[in-house]
Amino acid sequence: MALNAKTLSEDEYFFGHKACAGCGAALVVRHALKVLGPNAVCALPAGCMSAVGFNFPQMSFANNAMITPFAATASVLSGIEAGLRARGGAPDDAIVVGFAGDGGTADIGLQALSGAIDRNDDILYICYDNEAYMNTGIQKSSLTPYGARTTTTPAGAHAHGCLTEKKRLFEIVAAHGIPYAATASIGYLNDFIRKVDRAKGIHGTRFIHVIAPCPTGWGCAEDATISVAREVVDCGLWYLAEYEGGRFRINKKPKEFSSVAHYLRGQGRFRALTDGEIERVEAGRDETWRRLAKLEEL
Amino acid sequence: MSEKKFLSGDEAFAEGVRLARPQVISAYPITPQTVVVERLSEMVERGDLDADYLHVESEHSALSAAIGAAAAGARAFTATSSQGLLYMAECLTYAAGGRFPIVMMNANRSTCLPWNIYGDQRDSLSLLDHGWIQVYAENAQEALDLALMAYRLGEDARVRTPVMVCLDGFALTHTYETVDVPSPAEADAFLPPYETSNRFDFEHPVSIGYTAGPAYNRYYKQREHLDMLAAAQVVDEVEGEFARTIGRAYPGVVDAWHCEDAEEIVVTLGSIAGEVRDVASRLRAAGRKVGVLRIRYLRPLPGPEIVAAVSGARAVAVLEKDVSFGAEGTVFTNVNSALHRAGCPVPTRNFIGGLGGDDITEGQVMQIFDALHQVAGSDAARVPDVTFLNIADQGGER
Numbered sequence: 300m301a302l303n304a305k306t307l308s309e310d311e312y313f314f315g316h317k318a319c320a321g322c323g324a325a326l327v328v329r330h331a332l333k334v335l336g337p338n339a340v341c342a343l344p345a346g347c348m349s350a351v352g353f354n355f356p357q358m359s360f361a362n363n364a365m366i367t368p369f370a371a372t373a374s375v376l377s378g379i380e381a382g383l384r385a386r387g388g389a390p391d392d393a394i395v396v397g398f399a400g401d402g403g404t405a406d407i408g409l410q411a412l413s414g415a416i417d418r419n420d421d422i423l424y425i426c427y428d429n430e431a432y433m434n435t436g437i438q439k440s441s442l443t444p445y446g447a448r449t450t451t452t453p454a455g456a457h458a459h460g461c462l463t464e465k466k467r468l469f470e471i472v473a474a475h476g477i478p479y480a481a482t483a484s485i486g487y488l489n490d491f492i493r494k495v496d497r498a499k500g501i502h503g504t505r506f507i508h509v510i511a512p513c514p515t516g517w518g519c520a521e522d523a524t525i526s527v528a529r530e531v532v533d534c535g536l537w538y539l540a541e542y543e544g545g546r547f548r549i550n551k552k553p554k555e556f557s558s559v560a561h562y563l564r565g566q567g568r569f570r571a572l573t574d575g576e577i578e579r580v581e582a583g584r585d586e587t588w589r590r591l592a593k594l595e596e597l
Numbered sequence: 598m599s600e601k602k603f604l605s606g607d608e609a610f611a612e613g614v615r616l617a618r619p620q621v622i623s624a625y626p627i628t629p630q631t632v633v634v635e636r637l638s639e640m641v642e643r644g645d646l647d648a649d650y651l652h653v654e655s656e657h658s659a660l661s662a663a664i665g666a667a668a669a670g671a672r673a674f675t676a677t678s679s680q681g682l683l684y685m686a687e688c689l690t691y692a693a694g695g696r697f698p699i700v701m702m703n704a705n706r707s708t709c710l711p712w713n714i715y716g717d718q719r720d721s722l723s724l725l726d727h728g729w730i731q732v733y734a735e736n737a738q739e740a741l742d743l744a745l746m747a748y749r750l751g752e753d754a755r756v757r758t759p760v761m762v763c764l765d766g767f768a769l770t771h772t773y774e775t776v777d778v779p780s781p782a783e784a785d786a787f788l789p790p791y792e793t794s795n796r797f798d799f800e801h802p803v804s805i806g807y808t809a810g811p812a813y814n815r816y817y818k819q820r821e822h823l824d825m826l827a828a829a830q831v832v833d834e835v836e837g838e839f840a841r842t843i844g845r846a847y848p849g850v851v852d853a854w855h856c857e858d859a860e861e862i863v864v865t866l867g868s869i870a871g872e873v874r875d876v877a878s879r880l881r882a883a884g885r886k887v888g889v890l891r892i893r894y895l896r897p898l899p900g901p902e903i904v905a906a907v908s909g910a911r912a913v914a915v916l917e918k919d920v921s922f923g924a925e926g927t928v929f930t931n932v933n934s935a936l937h938r939a940g941c942p943v944p945t946r947n948f949i950g951g952l953g954g955d956d957i958t959e960g961q962v963m964q965i966f967d968a969l970h971q972v973a974g975s976d977a978a979r980v981p982d983v984t985f986l987n988i989a990d991q992g993g994e995r
Contacts, residue, residue, distance in 0.1 A: 337802070338799055340669075340797055342665065349808075350808070353804055353806075353807035353808050354807070354808050354810065355807050355808060355809040355810070355813055356813075358804040358807065360802070360804055361802060362802050363797035363798065363799070363802040363803055363804075363805075364802075364804050364805070365668055365797075365804065365805035365806040365807075366806040366807060366808070367661060367664075367665070367806070368657070368661050368664075368687055368688055368691050370657055370661075371657060371658060371661030371662075371664075371688070373658075374623075374653060374657070374658035374659075374661040374662045374665070375661050375662065375664060375665035375668075376665065377623075377651055377653075377658075377662050377665065378621060378623065378651070378661065378662035378663060378664060378665025378666040378667075378668070378669070378673070379665040379666065379668060379669045379797070380665075380669075381620075381621045381649040381651060381662070381665075381666055381669075381671070382620065382621055382665060382666035382667065382668065382669025382670060382671035382673070383669045383670075383671075383797070384649065385620030385621055385648075385649055385666070385669075385671045386620070386669060386670050386671055389799060390799055393799065410654055410655060410657075410658070411654065411655070411657070411658045411661070413654065414653055414654030414655070414658055417654070418651065418652060420651075
């Protein structure tokens with residue numbers, strides 16, 4: 300039976316934490332662990348999920364888990380995997396999994412991630428992307444999208460928020476020739492669950508980049524996390540894809556994109572964008588999808 | 598049966614690591630450490646060492662991977678030098694606070710800028726406060742033996758602290774000596790496999806490396822401090838066990854040479870100690886009452902042992918290959934603190950030399966002893982607190 304939101308384990312492995320109401324990242328960790336089970340060994344760098352889950356004496360992981368140095372999610376995962384193998388005796392379904400944010404992955408952690416993929420270490424790396432350094436209070440990362448207001452890309456008379464485009468992390472990871480990489484959105488939960496399950500069954504380095512809205516930083520309602528995470532896919536600003544065996548596959552191709560303006564106007568962080576800037580975002584989306592089509596043909 | 602081999606310091610250390618049977622090695626090359634990681638990779642390739650060798654992409658990852666391995670309960674090794682040590686600096690406090698008894702070799706090398714690949718001790722001494730036991734080898738034999746003893750010391754349940762074994766770059770790492778290499782059976786008799794409760798456990802899952810706020814933090818930090826202090830006693834026990842099983846004796850946290858009746862003593866550390874003893878032995882032959890105190894372990898600070906060795910002297914010099922800019926030599930500060938706390942009034946002077954691989958000549962060592970003679974006599978005021986060796990202009994007074 301295919302694993303989905305209905306057939307998923309009732310057991311909880313990540314609870315009692317102090318994440319904000321509506322936190323998308325907490326949903327990522329919670330659901331991934333339901334797929335991976337109690338013998339997953341977790342490593343999390345500095346970031347929202349480590350900040351909310353490891354406050355002595357209130358530990359929030361039912362699994363073995365540790366915080367890593369900020370830049371070192373992937374290298375600590377590699378060390379854990381090697382150490383467990385050297386010691387022996389780990390259960391057959393033990394899997395070493397990292398949960399790192401967008402900054403912890405695409406900025407400070409990218410070098411260690413690249414090293415781990417180069418070695419093809421037997422680890423699963425999940426990047427929960429809430430599109431800024433949310434734990435420190437909403438600062439720009441290289442996965443912050445164009446036009447998003449953060450506390451270090453303020454919207455004023457001269458700039459309307461972030462001036463750079465989102466780094467193409469999925470393609471960077473795929474360019475290593477990794478055994479498995481995927482993008483996902485917490486708004487399309489069954490797709491995310493399927494990808495975690497798929498990754499679980501593959502050996503070597505595996506990577507999942509999952510969009511996880513942050514109501515606090517995005518300026519949306521706390522109960523809008525799922526709908527916003529769906530809308531970003533529906534309007535084409537995010538895509539659900541996989542890279543496996545050297546081939547790209549786009550999992551969901553909307554026949555018609557929903558309104559980019561509606562997606563952007565629904566969030567406080569994009570409030571300063573002009574109509575012209577929204578058109579620029581749309582043009583960027585179309586360029587991305589043209590590139591994705593070419594990647595799929597490779 | 599042990600075996601005689603002609604080895605450089607790096608190679609001898611690699612032999613010691615092989616005998617210590619680390620299960621995970623993560624390493625990144627940097628001169629003059631490189632030979633260690635080359636030899637270890639060859640040992641792994643040949644099957645002489647059953648370890649997982651991680652070719653990490655940086656020193657930061659080298660130590661963080663070792664931390665991950667230690668969290669899984671494995672014995673881990675890494676090695677670095679200079680800028681590499683500084684690059685992994687945040688991971689030093691991580692390994693120490695996590696109580697992961699990783700052993701790391703540091704090839705002591707100058708720090709930038711200016712670029713310089715040669716030996717001095719600025720790198721490790723600038724990180725003295727990062728929670729690692731620091732021990733300085735004098736020769737290749739001691740380096741090899743320290744590779745084994747470091748694991749036994751750091752893994753001791755009373756210590757549970759990572760250990761940095763420092764070898765002077767080139768002077769020690771690249772100088773060849775005849776070294777006695779213990780047999781695997783001898784090494785195994787000395788060093789049992791690593792067992793710890795400070796690791797992931799599938800029966801009873803644990804959180805490791807967590808957050809402890811103001812209400813708890815101090816307990817962790819005090820424990821770290823007290824356990825490091827306790828390591829001084831454990832050093833003696835480990836060396837006693839080493840002498841019994843391997844047959845070589847070591848003198849504890851410091852190595853005192855003719856200090857008991859010495860009036861003038863040079864305190865130093867690392868490979869230069871041999872040259873200082875050579876000069877001192879000539880002076881003794883000429884009737885001068887001189888001694889040499891080699892600090893082996895700088896953390897934990899061997900305060901009582903330093904005091905015991907030099908408190909009868911009339912003048913003490915600290916010769917070291919580093920400077921804490923705007924202050925003085927770091928070893929000098931530490932020695933002065935130990936003497937001050939013990940109420941020991943012996944006058945001290947600091948001599949800084951060997952920076953960026955500069956030779957410390959026998960003539961300079963002789964000058965240090967002559968300066969001590971002045972300090973012990975009536976000319977103390979003419980010897981400045983801090984002297985840079987081999988520089989004519991000592992700069993302004995303050």
